[in-house]
Amino acid sequence: MELQKEDILTRFLQFTEVDPKYLRDIILNFIIAGKDTTATTLSWFIYILCNHPLVQEKVAQEIKETMKTKKVMDISEFASSVSEEALEKMHYLHAALTETLRLYPAVPVDGKLCLSDDTLPDGFSVNKGDFVAYQPYAMGRMRFLWGDDAEDFIPERWLDENGFFRQESPFKFTAF
Structure with a gap:
């Protein structure tokens, strides 16, 4: 039995009428957003670890x-041996990354x-065309x-x- 692919490109291709330029723009947006946010987070994480040797x-x-x-001799070999199951057991790493975020x-x-016109959870009214920002x-x-x-x-x-690891409410922790 062949596994169904569940990536975003496959999902978009399942639609019959997808403009190739639109599809290209969406995929590039995801790739760029993922690359930049990951690079930024890892940069801050390394900075934090350098300033907190006990956490490191x-x-x-x-x-x-x-x-x-x-002892790790080759980083590529080590990286390829990291499984999802192993990552799920690394609660302190997850906590340190989340605290960085x-x-x-x-x-x-x-x-x-x-x-469209709407009312925010606290009762504040916003009108169509208003710009609202929140600040994580x-x-x-x-x-x-x-x-x-x-x-x-x-x-x-x-x-x-x-x-x-204990996740907080997404209304309290809005980084993701």
């Missing part, structure tokens, strides 16, 4: 224990254009959302009492 050591230790590696979101301000950068530093230590890098805030 915890991340490295978790990777070594999960991957059961003693909380403080340094890949998209710090996100604007939207209102296509500012939200990640709000003390009333994250506590008095909101500006501090603390990956443990994402872990439960057993050390498992």
